[in-house]
Amino acid sequence: MAEIQLKDVRKSYGSVDVIKGVDLEIRDGEFMVFVGPSGCGKSTLLRLIAGLEDITSGDLLFDGKRVNDLAPSKRGIAMVFQSYALYPHMKVYDNMAFGMKLAKAGPDEIRRRVEKAAKMLHIDHLLDRLPKQLSGGQRQRVAIGRAIVRDPKVFLFDEPLSNLDAALRVATRLEIAKLHHEMKNVTMIYVTHDQVEAMTLADRICVLRDGLVMQVGTPSELYERPNSLFVAGFIGSPKMNFVNGQIAQGFNAHTIGIRSEHMVVDNADPVWRGKVVHAENLGSDNFLFVDIGSEEPVLVRQEGKTAIPWGAEIGVRPLIENLHRFDETGNPIR
Amino acid sequence: MASITAGQPEPQATRPARRSELQAERVRAARLFLLPMLVALTLVAAWPLFRTIYFSFTDTSLSNIGAGKWVGFDNYLSVRTLSSGKVITRGVLVDPAWWNAVWNTFRFAIISVSIETVLGLLVALVLNAEFKGRGLVRAAILIPWAIPTIVSAKLWAWLFNDQFGMVNDMLMSLGLIDHKIAWTADVSTAMYAVLIVDIWKTTPFMALLCLAGLQMIPRDMYEAAKIDGVHPIKVFFRVTLPLVKPALMVAVIFRLLDALRIFDLIYVLTPNSSATKTMSVISRENLIDFDKFAYGSAQSTLLFLIIALAVILYIWLGRVDLGGQKQ
Ligand SMILES: Nc1ncnc2c1ncn2[C@@H]1O[C@H](COP(=O)(O)OP(=O)(O)OP(=O)(O)O)[C@@H](O)[C@H]1O
Ligand SMILES: [Mg+2]
Numbered sequence: 001m002a003e004i005q006l007k008d009v010r011k012s013y014g015s016v017d018v019i020k021g022v023d024l025e026i027r028d029g030e031f032m033v034f035v036g037p038s039g040c041g042k043s044t045l046l047r048l049i050a051g052l053e054d055i056t057s058g059d060l061l062f063d064g065k066r067v068n069d070l071a072p073s074k075r076g077i078a079m080v081f082q083s084y085a086l087y088p089h090m091k092v093y094d095n096m097a098f099g100m101k102l103a104k105a106g107p108d109e110i111r112r113r114v115e116k117a118a119k120m121l122h123i124d125h126l127l128d129r130l131p132k133q134l135s136g137g138q139r140q141r142v143a144i145g146r147a148i149v150r151d152p153k154v155f156l157f158d159e160p161l162s163n164l165d166a167a168l169r170v171a172t173r174l175e176i177a178k179l180h181h182e183m184k185n186v187t188m189i190y191v192t193h194d195q196v197e198a199m200t201l202a203d204r205i206c207v208l209r210d211g212l213v214m215q216v217g218t219p220s221e222l223y224e225r226p227n228s229l230f231v232a233g234f235i236g237s238p239k240m241n242f243v244n245g246q247i248a249q250g251f252n253a254h255t256i257g258i259r260s261e262h263m264v265v266d267n268a269d270p271v272w273r274g275k276v277v278h279a280e281n282l283g284s285d286n287f288l289f290v291d292i293g294s295e296e297p298v299l300v301r302q303e304g305k306t307a308i309p310w311g312a313e314i315g316v317r318p319l320i321e322n323l324h325r326f327d328e329t330g331n332p333i334r
Numbered sequence: 335m336a337s338i339t340a341g342q343p344e345p346q347a348t349r350p351a352r353r354s355e356l357q358a359e360r361v362r363a364a365r366l367f368l369l370p371m372l373v374a375l376t377l378v379a380a381w382p383l384f385r386t387i388y389f390s391f392t393d394t395s396l397s398n399i400g401a402g403k404w405v406g407f408d409n410y411l412s413v414r415t416l417s418s419g420k421v422i423t424r425g426v427l428v429d430p431a432w433w434n435a436v437w438n439t440f441r442f443a444i445i446s447v448s449i450e451t452v453l454g455l456l457v458a459l460v461l462n463a464e465f466k467g468r469g470l471v472r473a474a475i476l477i478p479w480a481i482p483t484i485v486s487a488k489l490w491a492w493l494f495n496d497q498f499g500m501v502n503d504m505l506m507s508l509g510l511i512d513h514k515i516a517w518t519a520d521v522s523t524a525m526y527a528v529l530i531v532d533i534w535k536t537t538p539f540m541a542l543l544c545l546a547g548l549q550m551i552p553r554d555m556y557e558a559a560k561i562d563g564v565h566p567i568k569v570f571f572r573v574t575l576p577l578v579k580p581a582l583m584v585a586v587i588f589r590l591l592d593a594l595r596i597f598d599l600i601y602v603l604t605p606n607s608s609a610t611k612t613m614s615v616i617s618r619e620n621l622i623d624f625d626k627f628a629y630g631s632a633q634s635t636l637l638f639l640i641i642a643l644a645v646i647l648y649i650w651l652g653r654v655d656l657g658g659q660k661q
Contacts, residue, residue, distance in 0.1 A: 052557050073563025085554040089576045098572070099562025150562065 078147035270315025454540025547581025
């Protein structure tokens, strides 16, 4: 059980401000994902919560108690590092058991917990191996297992999947989702810059940019009602189409944003007309790049499978109810 | 390549051939690059070593190096029975002065290298921590090592001087000793004096090698332990030490090789003290001072064999990974 509150948390290294005043509430048992571009301070924020870095100013509360000066080991957290941070000279079993205090748990208890965690993650046949004898995915699972055996209240992940290949990433992602399901009382904070991971895993997502929180909300909230141009562009794949200038002015906005799936090919009643300059067939979807006279061609997800040749002139129509309008400062016009 | 059967398809037959040609080219290039080094090593190491071994089997004297006659193992051990029936054994192997030197050498090497390793590791741990002015301290700590041995030996000879030395002065005023000690001349303290100077001088070097090893350990390993709340002492013995061990073992080899052939420090600081005379010192004495050139050569040869044996033993027992394969 742990509810985490950050109140105007700041972090600077010397004169460099990295976290510039973060207010955030993470609910008990929630899966919170931090996303943001590289260097925005996701890892730093996570390390502040872990206690691996000192908070420059502001308050960090666990269940209402200020923990700014509490040692990491006393916070009831476990962390999974991007690089796994396994001890290379210890067997998998010892890696998992190393952090458990003998005083608290007897050797039988330790063995029981390690084996339980190993079974949960399907690494129980690897307990006698050294980390170097494991594949990347297995190593990552050992690192997760090592965190599980500590029975934490808060689980911290720093880009745990970024060293894995695409297929393994999907598999381990499911594994983590399952884990969250099984450990209902554990609050999880997960750092990633992969927004697919964020969308699929999160109860709520916190989008960071330059050390500031841009928006916090459920994946669908962020997807459907982004409160800034930045969040609109950052969440969602493929990226939202942005159109400026004349065309946007027609909608009384500085910039309009429309997702590719909210555009329809409509030669009968088009809003825009343009040439297909490129097409990508992903198997399930067919994406058309249509030059409607904006800076960049807009991306349209095509319904159906009728092949449209490159260079063809087509009409497209945005679904007005899904159109996002933004002013000069990037704020939404609603 | 001679066994290619007629039916084999063409590409399979040519590919290995091409690769081995490439291999041969690499080997040729490698030989070329190694040649200057091999020539230099032959001139400065192999040839003198070979000559020394040869001289040890002759009765060569310093005054006429070319005129030595072959005497077999006599310099090492010769057993003669006099007409009176008395048996006389001579040679390095039964020379108490030599065995005293061997004992001194090993005593010195083991004590100094042990203390230097422990101190060096401690210093390295301090230098590996983050604090203000770390760069400056890292540079400053190397100063003793950067001073030429002769200079530091002379410097310490003055500090240890029985009449005017600072060491006696300080110990007297602190009341730790009641009479002045002739540190370098007294048989009971000479070895300590040598050890102190050597440890003072070489600990920085050891610390530097340890530091290099410590810096190889990823920081998140410590962070993981910190989150787990593992006691720092346990972290040191269970994580740090096993992970710096390979670097440490190599550092110890370097130091051991150095310590086993120690010469300059002892020659300057405690000349002619039987308490500190090492193998190198005694063989030089015979080679040059006593004009027992062949006898000195025999000692040098033994010195070579003993050091080689000690290092081989160390590598074997410590399973030192000189090639870095284990990583
Ligand atoms: N020890 C440090 N000293 C100075 N600046 C630092 C330090 N650690 C991080 N920073 C800076 O803080 C900023 C945020 O770093 P952080 O590692 O939190 O980024 P991130 O969001 O995790 O990025 P990535 O997605 O690339 O991992 C970066 O600009 C980085 O240069
Ligand atoms: Mg990061």
